[in-house]
Amino acid sequence: MDTFIPISQPSIGEKELAYVSDAVRSGWVSSLGPYIESFERKFAAFCGSRFALTASNGTTALHLALLAAGIEAGDEVIVPDLTFIATANAAAYIGARPVLVDIDVETLCISPAAIERAITPKTRAIVPVHLYGHPADMDPINAIAEKHGLVVIEDAAEAHGAEYRGRRVGTLGKCAVFSFYGNKVITSGEGGMITTDDEALYTKAKRLRDHAMSPDKRYWHEEIGYNYRMTNLQAALGVAQLERIDAFMAQRRDVVGWYREALAHRRRNVYCMVCVEVEGMGDAGRQHLMGELRKRGVDSRPYFYPISDMPMYGSADTPVAHRVSHSGINLPSFTDLTREQVLHICAQLEAVLPADAAR
Numbered sequence: 001m002d003t004f005i006p007i008s009q010p011s012i013g014e015k016e017l018a019y020v021s022d023a024v025r026s027g028w029v030s031s032l033g034p035y036i037e038s039f040e041r042k043f044a045a046f047c048g049s050r051f052a053l054t055a056s057n058g059t060t061a062l063h064l065a066l067l068a069a070g071i072e073a074g075d076e077v078i079v080p081d082l083t084f085i086a087t088a089n090a091a092a093y094i095g096a097r098p099v100l101v102d103i104d105v106e107t108l109c110i111s112p113a114a115i116e117r118a119i120t121p122k123t124r125a126i127v128p129v130h131l132y133g134h135p136a137d138m139d140p141i142n143a144i145a146e147k148h149g150l151v152v153i154e155d156a157a158e159a160h161g162a163e164y165r166g167r168r169v170g171t172l173g174k175c176a177v178f179s180f181y182g183n184k185v186i187t188s189g190e191g192g193m194i195t196t197d198d199e200a201l202y203t204k205a206k207r208l209r210d211h212a213m214s215p216d217k218r219y220w221h222e223e224i225g226y227n228y229r230m231t232n233l234q235a236a237l238g239v240a241q242l243e244r245i246d247a248f249m250a251q252r253r254d255v256v257g258w259y260r261e262a263l264a265h266r267r268r269n270v271y272c273m274v275c276v277e278v279e280g281m282g283d284a285g286r287q288h289l290m291g292e293l294r295k296r297g298v299d300s301r302p303y304f305y306p307i308s309d310m311p312m313y314g315s316a317d318t319p320v321a322h323r324v325s326h327s328g329i330n331l332p333s334f335t336d337l338t339r340e341q342v343l344h345i346c347a348q349l350e351a352v353l354p355a356d357a358a359r
């Protein structure tokens with residue numbers, strides 16, 4: 001096999017071409033048009049939520065969700081230290097303080113015990129992230145939130161269709177946020193979505209998304225809003241992808257199964273984003289490993305760095321996030337991977353890893 005296998009690649013077919021062409025031809029190229037409404041309705045049905053609201057990307061959806069949930073400057077928002085930077089940035093946009101807490105070593109998601117330790121009188125919200133497609137442990141998180149009167153906002157940007165105790169993510173908190181960036185389960189180019197059962201939150205997020213324009217009086221604004229709308233073109237791509245998502249999820253389950261088989265002796269959990277951790281490797285060892293894989297035609301990416309290592313967010317006592325972050329890589333895990341490719345990737349990994357290294 002001499003072709004390069006990328007870490008991620010969208011599955012784009014005739015349906016996507018047809019819907020996007022239709023949207024372009026119709027002249028509805030900005031944020032009005034039938035695909036927006038269709039994407040929202042179908043996505044709500046997919047998750048099992050009452051409402052869904054499109055946004056220009058996952059980060060703006062998070063920002064809107066926090067605003068609509070009433071988070072204000074000076075509030076504290078608890079987020080896991082191991083996540084994509086946007087989870088923390090969205091709180092910072094409001095002047096709220098992201099409080100970075102440790103993760104659970106098995107799920108790589110936020111640790112409920114660590115949440116409990118981080119609560120102060122200023123805490124207003126918890127943002128659990130379903131990292132790499134694995135749902136966070138939502139029952140204890142919701143119990144803690146209820147006990148302390150906190151809002152739970154799921155960051156489900158990487159977890160479309162993932163289930164926790166028989167329910168899909170997107171319905172497990174006050175609201176949830178998804179991303180449709182090109183490397184997510186489905187894509188709209190750039191794009192985001194908020195799901196919720198809470199009508200007031202939905203209405204507030206919708207108004208803020210459109211410059212906080214008064215619903216009764218055009219071009220009248222009583223607070224500062226945003227232009228965080230998705231376009232009908234993006235929604236056309238999103239609808240086509242959403243109509244194929246059941247097949248995508250089945251294909252991804254196959255991909256994960258092939259990895260699991262090939263790496264069984266290495267005792268590794270395999271999620272939607274395939275994760276491999278090599279203990280004691282360190283950041284330099286990891287860069288070397290990724291370079292060796294690349295030479296063999298296999299793309300990979302490092303786990304996210306702990307957010308508390310970034311200069312703007314200070315430090316945090318998060319030993320698990322630090323240990324795991326510096327020893328983990330993600331392997332290619334997109335929908336259209338074949339079994340042959342997965343076996344090839346695993347063979348290359350075996351060739352560059354010491355026999356007893358990965359766990």
Ligand SMILES: *Cc1c(COP(=O)(O)O)cnc(C)c1O
Nearest residue numbers: 057058059084086157158179181
């Ligand atoms: C991708 C991602 C986001 C942000 O989504 P964008 O659409 O890229 O803005 C937020 N949180 C997590 C965990 C993500 O992976």
